[in-house]
Amino acid sequence: MDQTPAPPADPVPARRTPRLRRNPLRGRLWVLWVAVLGVIALWAVAGNLLAPMDPYAQLPAVRLLPPLARTEAGLHLLGTDALGRDLFSQIVVASRLTLLIGTCATLIGLAVGAVVGICAGYFGGWIDRVAMRLTEAQTAMPMFLFAILLMAVAGPSVANLIALLPTFIWPTVARVIRAETLRLRTEPFVVGAIALGANRRQVVFNHLLPNLTPRLAVLFVIDVGQIVLAEAGLSFLGAGVQEPDLTWGVLIAEGRPYLAVAWWLTVMPGLALAAAVLSVSMLSREMERRSQT
Secondary structure: OOOOOOOOOOOOOOOOOOOOOOOOOOOOHHHHHHHHHHHHHHHHHHHHHHOOOOOOOOOHHHOOOOOOEEEOOEEEOOOEOOOOOEHHHHHHHHHHHHHHHHHHHHHHHHHHHHHHHHHHHHHOHHHHHHHHHHHHHHHHOOHHHHHHHHHHHHOOOHHHHHHHHHHHOHHHHHHHHHHHHHHHOOOHHHHHHHHOOOOHHHHHHHHHHHHHHHHHHHHHHHHHHHHHHHHHHHHHOOOOOOOOOOOHHHHHHHHHHHOOOOOHHHHHHHHHHHHHHHHHHHHHHHHHHHHHO
């Protein structure tokens, strides 16, 4: 009987995991977000020069015109409001105060949160416990209702708004910076600096702050969008900026009574607000991704 072994069977080819197509837009969309924010920043800096018409000029004869309406004064790109003012010019000029409030309030909130977070993370002990209890108490409060109450007591104004809005963000900033400080203070370069005789001021300013700067930059971009939304909400409810000052929140509030007959008065400023906040949010995500790689 033939005992010749049978030839081995052909090996089953391994199944290849299908390669996912790389999104050609990934890593490039940040250019779009930067471009949108660049346009808005240009409006804020040179709004009076870029506005095609006087945003405060009232022409009752051409009130509530739809977008792309043309009159003797020129083309109204986004229409006119209830007083005949050019809406596009108002949106351009309103970006200045919107970004001014957002930037100033965010910088104040970052400064307060960074100081609290560094002190809590570096010194520890009772300073850490008191700081964290303060952040927990602040976070537990219904901040939007509390802000409306404070603005009703102090009076709605730009200065009061800039002083109030940092309370929305400093607890989160303090917690993030505290966690980063706790991590950094055990790093070899910090431990080595302390062993070589560096005092606390030198450790904080020469070693901790330079390494916390990227995180603070990401937090700034994130919190600007949050502050801009908070300002728009307060102004929409009448507890923020008041006329004749213009912000996007004020324009949205002005268009609310005419929403059924002139939708553009609310939708167009709302789109500008949404574009700014979305661009800030997506740009912050890209910055966070790049900082982790």
